[in-house]
Amino acid sequence: MRGRNGRILSRCLKEIWEHEPKSLLMAGGLAVAEAFLPLIPAVLSWLFVEGLETGRSFSQLAVIAGIGVAVLFGLNGLRAKMQQCGLPYTENCNDRMEWEYGEKTMTMDYASLDSQEAAYLRAKIRNDYNWGSGAYFMIPQFQQLCSAVLGMIAAFVMMTPVLTKRDFWLHWSSPVFLVFAVALTGLSARSQERVFVKTEALREEYDKKSARSNWLLYNLTYKEGKDIRIYRAKPLIMSALREAERDCMVDGESRLEGRAGALDGCISGLLMGGSYFFIVLRALQGMLSAGSVVLFASAIYRMCESLKLLARSRSEIFRNARRMESSFEYLELPGLLADGPLPIAEGERAVDIEFRNVTFCYPGSKLPALSHFSMHLRPGEKIAVVGRNGSGKTTMIKLLCRLYDPQEGQILLNGKDIREYRYEEYLRMFSVVFQDFFLLALPLGENVAGAKQYDRERVRSCLEKAGFGARLARMKGGLDTSLYRILSEDGVEISGGEAQKIALARALYKNAPMVILDEPTAALDPISEYEIYSGFRNLIGSRTALFISHRLSSCRFCDRILVFEDGQLVQEGTHEELWRDRRGLYSRMWEAQAQYYQESCVRSDSFPMPDLDSSCGKSVCVRD
Numbered sequence: 001m002r003g004r005n006g007r008i009l010s011r012c013l014k015e016i017w018e019h020e021p022k023s024l025l026m027a028g029g030l031a032v033a034e035a036f037l038p039l040i041p042a043v044l045s046w047l048f049v050e051g052l053e054t055g056r057s058f059s060q061l062a063v064i065a066g067i068g069v070a071v072l073f074g075l076n077g078l079r080a081k082m083q084q085c086g087l088p089y090t091e092n093c094n095d096r097m098e099w100e101y102g103e104k105t106m107t108m109d110y111a112s113l114d115s116q117e118a119a120y121l122r123a124k125i126r127n128d129y130n131w132g133s134g135a136y137f138m139i140p141q142f143q144q145l146c147s148a149v150l151g152m153i154a155a156f157v158m159m160t161p162v163l164t165k166r167d168f169w170l171h172w173s174s175p176v177f178l179v180f181a182v183a184l185t186g187l188s189a190r191s192q193e194r195v196f197v198k199t200e201a202l203r204e205e206y207d208k209k210s211a212r213s214n215w216l217l218y219n220l221t222y223k224e225g226k227d228i229r230i231y232r233a234k235p236l237i238m239s240a241l242r243e244a245e246r247d248c249m250v251d252g253e254s255r256l257e258g259r260a261g262a263l264d265g266c267i268s269g270l271l272m273g274g275s276y277f278f279i280v281l282r283a284l285q286g287m288l289s290a291g292s293v294v295l296f297a298s299a300i301y302r303m304c305e306s307l308k309l310l311a312r313s314r315s316e317i318f319r320n321a322r323r324m325e326s327s328f329e330y331l332e333l334p335g336l337l338a339d340g341p342l343p344i345a346e347g348e349r350a351v352d353i354e355f356r357n358v359t360f361c362y363p364g365s366k367l368p369a370l371s372h373f374s375m376h377l378r379p380g381e382k383i384a385v386v387g388r389n390g391s392g393k394t395t396m397i398k399l400l401c402r403l404y405d406p407q408e409g410q411i412l413l414n415g416k417d418i419r420e421y422r423y424e425e426y427l428r429m430f431s432v433v434f435q436d437f438f439l440l441a442l443p444l445g446e447n448v449a450g451a452k453q454y455d456r457e458r459v460r461s462c463l464e465k466a467g468f469g470a471r472l473a474r475m476k477g478g479l480d481t482s483l484y485r486i487l488s489e490d491g492v493e494i495s496g497g498e499a500q501k502i503a504l505a506r507a508l509y510k511n512a513p514m515v516i517l518d519e520p521t522a523a524l525d526p527i528s529e530y531e532i533y534s535g536f537r538n539l540i541g542s543r544t545a546l547f548i549s550h551r552l553s554s555c556r557f558c559d560r561i562l563v564f565e566d567g568q569l570v571q572e573g574t575h576e577e578l579w580r581d582r583r584g585l586y587s588r589m590w591e592a593q594a595q596y597y598q599e600s601c602v603r604s605d606s607f608p609m610p611d612l613d614s615s616c617g618k619s620v621c622v623r624d
Helices: 002-019 021-036 039-054 058-107 116-131 135-163 173-209 211-219 222-230 234-240 243-284 290-331 393-400 423-427 444-449 456-465 469-474 496-510 526-534 536-540 575-580 585-594
Strands: 353-360 370-377 382-387 408-413 430-433 514-518 544-548 560-565 568-573 606-608 621-623
Touching: 002 021, 002 058, 002 135, 002 290, 021 039, 021 058, 021 135, 039 058, 039 135, 039 290, 058 135, 058 290, 116 290, 135 290, 173 243, 173 290, 243 290, 353 393, 370 393, 370 408, 370 568, 382 393, 382 536, 382 585, 393 514, 393 544, 430 496, 444 456, 444 496, 456 469, 456 496, 496 514, 496 526, 560 575, 560 585, 568 575, 568 585, 575 585
Parallel strands: 382 544, 382 560, 430 514, 514 544
Antiparallel strands: 353 370, 353 408, 560 568, 606 621
């Protein structure tokens, strides 16, 4: 236990030093001032009393007083300076360490990010920070620990004029007092160690049980507020927060801390009382002068106070170090996807994709999301992918983008296994609009370009192609308008359909040789959807494209349609070929959707979508 705590503490201090060494230097300077300031008056009192007893002159005593005042002034100035300058360095160090954690989250490969181990560590890090973790807590505790150690050393030095007297140890009371003091000090340290171990056990137990409550506490936003109010979900959420367990945790820790505090108070009182009894006894025996009594009493008092501070700060700094261990483990998570050696030629636009007998299971699942899947996508080809929910469509996209590696089979890009390519260069080959895409609370133009500096005219053109031109014209700040009001008071809230258009514009702006759209119009109104589909080939151009949709009428512009079911490719062909196979899944899905778009649609509330179903003789319309 002690060896492990020492290693973790050493790692924490090393990390702090690497991120901001001045924070520890400032803490050390403050520790020096805090340790020696209380001892200067005691030393002055001893010198004055000794000087009066030995008959020193007024000028000599005045010099002593002047030196003492100068030292006090200097130490007070040092303390004020260290307090004033140390806090910004501490905050800077804490921010840098938190940024390193955030950078790890943004740069680690997706398979590692999505692993069960990473999810557990993220929950534990959240808990650890709630209890008090990081440089913001560690540096003050380091300062207190240094102050306690320096205070004990200084107090011991103050006692040396008495302890080094020749006949001081000849009397039986001196060794008895030494054994008495050492025994009480050891008892205090043991008490703090037991409290530390029991408190950590309580917190580890709470960590295991609090994952759900943590998610509810820190992931609910104002967007979920509507559902919470409509469905009166507050009692359900509050019950899931495990308030009883939280109270139990707090009560248990409070009881432990209370018992430890009471025991430390008793130990401190016994040590202080025994020390004064010893001093008085030796003074009555004529072994201590009046000045020595003052010095020894002050030194004993400071020794006791430093011991209490040392016991408390030692437990706290070890506890904080243990809480930082989860962050270190997270930073050391290995990547699950190996980086290949092959570069991708600059400006390479041809994309030939082939899946060869690919099988993939998500971590923790025994059922394959894709099973023995094969497909060939030629350069410039437009392919639609359809199927029921959970049939493996999005999984195929994640494998193609190498967010995961398959357990069996190969995925080839231009004839080479994609694992042979450099990972970052491979990702540049794809523009993707995921089903669960994410926009940042940053200016609109930066969201589309994915960069601070960008081509404004090109961004504007991509937004217009994606159908966002009219909304852009109404934004007072234009491309500089911040999305959402999280980080800007002037931010605008956008609808789901508008967000989808921005995501589509972002994919167009990247101008990658392959475009992947996973339900790109799910949140669009029928008119916007029709405009996107009718101009799809103009949007994509000669690039290779994969398109996933549940609306089969929107897939007819593609060269081929792939039909997925239960992680397998069950049909492949053009719309006409698949529709004529009356026993096939595609034909059944088409008929199930077509019944909602019959001639009986109210024309005043609808608009025609031309020639969507000429092959089956039905006139199709879409109601807004």
